[in-house]
Amino acid sequence: MEEKKLAFIGAGNMSRSLISGLIQSGYPAHLIMATNRSADKLEQLAADFGIHTSQDNRQATDWAQAIVLAVKPQMMASMLADLQAQHAQLKDKLLISIAAGISVTRLQEMTGQERIIRTMPNTPSLLGLGMTGLYARAHIAQSDRDYAEHMMQAVGKALWVSDEDSINHIISAAGSAPAYFFLFMEAMATQAIQSGFSEQDARLLVQQTALGAANMVVANPDTTLGELRAQVTSKGGTTAEAIRHFQEQGLEQLVADAMTAAVTRARELETQL
Incomplete structure (x- = not known):
């Protein structure tokens, strides 16, 4: 450099x-x-x-x-x-x-x-x-x-x-995105606590799983995210049922709408600063 x-x-x-x-x-x-x-x-x-x-x-x-x-x-x-x-x-x-x-x-x-x-x-x-x-x-x-x-x-x-407008999409996909994952992890930890785990144990379960999942993505660059998901989703099993519920509730559209909202707000800020 x-x-x-x-x-x-x-x-x-x-x-x-x-x-x-x-x-x-x-x-x-x-x-x-x-x-x-x-x-x-x-x-x-x-x-x-x-x-x-x-x-x-x-x-x-x-x-x-x-x-x-x-x-x-x-x-x-x-x-x-x-x-x-x-x-x-x-x-x-x-x-x-x-x-x-x-x-x-x-x-x-x-x-x-x-x-x-x-x-x-x-x-x-x-x-x-x-x-x-x-x-x-x-x-x-x-x-x-x-x-x-x-x-x-x-x-x-x-x-x-x-x-330059693509910087706003970087914001939605990376700049703001850690908060999306934290929100999802927070919701999972809250449910684990309600299931009887201590706050400390719930956090351990969620953070270690998130860390492991992210590292699996990094370690398998030639495997699509969909394929990685399918590898842990046995037909008729517990994971499949959870994924079905996410999809029925419109998770993909919810994420798309949230990212679009972030882009819209970023564009608004550019006119104000």
Whole structure:
């Protein structure tokens, strides 16, 4: 991976996971800087990873060659306006956004720059098991694309999309999706508790089963998800009865409608931020 001076504007959990992944993959700590309002967060990052820290966004952007825009979406406009007012040096620098709901066009308006890559990581990135979607306009150099991709691969898998609206579908299929699985697991654990298991035992049953199922998918890349399901669904058995009930209640359509709702909301947010 090309080694640039890299600044993270915003030092929340996602920035921390990316910094951790980069350091573990061999990225030099002295080439990374993070900014945040919280001195405590910055002290912890410096202690854990040996990176530079600052409470001054302009200092970080002037120093960096690549900048990760990692503040909360609703704070992005004011943060960038402050940088513009301070005449921060953004020209010719690679800007990588990890903020949901802010389009490349809007980022260009806020920064006056066009060298922008938009990404959508998800929370399992905190464990190095993330799934990130990336989008860049046609004029973005391959070297910049490679840099952003390698950064996201430090915390999981990365997938490029060819049009920006597909980032909204990445949100529905990956960005928001961990919560779908948590909801399903929560419902299963609740039913297990009602069946007489302790809360601890119910959680163990559900989390280990989810972990095993996910690893079976990873371990069998040439087997479709439908085939994996069929392999544990004996005709006339208990699993078949549960699956029949899910399907009769319209599980597939419910999931499709929920994912469509997520996409619709993502598009709405793009008009508001």
